[in-house]
Amino acid sequence: MIPARYAASRFPGKLMQDLAGKPVIVRTYEAARDTGLFDAVIVVTDSEIIAEAVQRAGGQVVMSQEVHETGSDRLAEAVVDIDTDIVVNVQGDEPFTEAESLEKLIRVFRExxxxxxxxxxxxxxxNDPEDIANPNTVKVITDKDGFALYFSRAPIPYQRAEEPRAVYFKHKGVYAFRKQALLDFRRLPMLPLEAVEKIEAIRFLEYGKKLKMVQTRISGIEIDTPEDLERAKAAWT
Structure with missing residues (x-):
């Protein structure tokens, strides 16, 4: 499922921006579909403009009936009546979505x-110091078994001494949920840490959910700003 909101705060209308002849949201939908991993690929949106673009490309759309603060809330509303065990959330601004990383996520539940x-x-x-310091880059730290301990827009962990060197990980906003975890998210109110950081993944941690992080070598390009869009255009082949 692909949550798709038109009025993004940092780059309004970004999902309808042109990327090599098609809107960003259509490129993302096609990338998810073309992995061949899913029984269905559904775009969940509150925008008629986005819905029409996806439908013209042959995609399936569910229209949100409520106003949502997060993509997870949007998917939780849409998935209530869908018979499924696992829901994979691909962000609408991820046109470079690929099968290798998504397959790793699905494998977590098989194992x-x-x-x-x-x-x-x-x-x-x-490894880029600017990226590590950038508040738009969400960082994550995990325990020894790969379960998330915390997410932050600040550089975590803090490099206190020269050795050992800190290793930094960027959180990519791609999730795979058990359906019940997604439904739980919708009914649980936002708590202070999520409100301060503006990172929805923190809500799961604040309520004691087990969130397994999976490392991928593929970073792709998330389109959060006009500059990101230009980078995506240059990288598209």
Missing amino acids: DPDQQVDLASLMTEI
């Missing part, structure tokens, strides 16, 4: 027969 994992998400190592 969890006792259903200890509530949801899984992707992270990729970052």
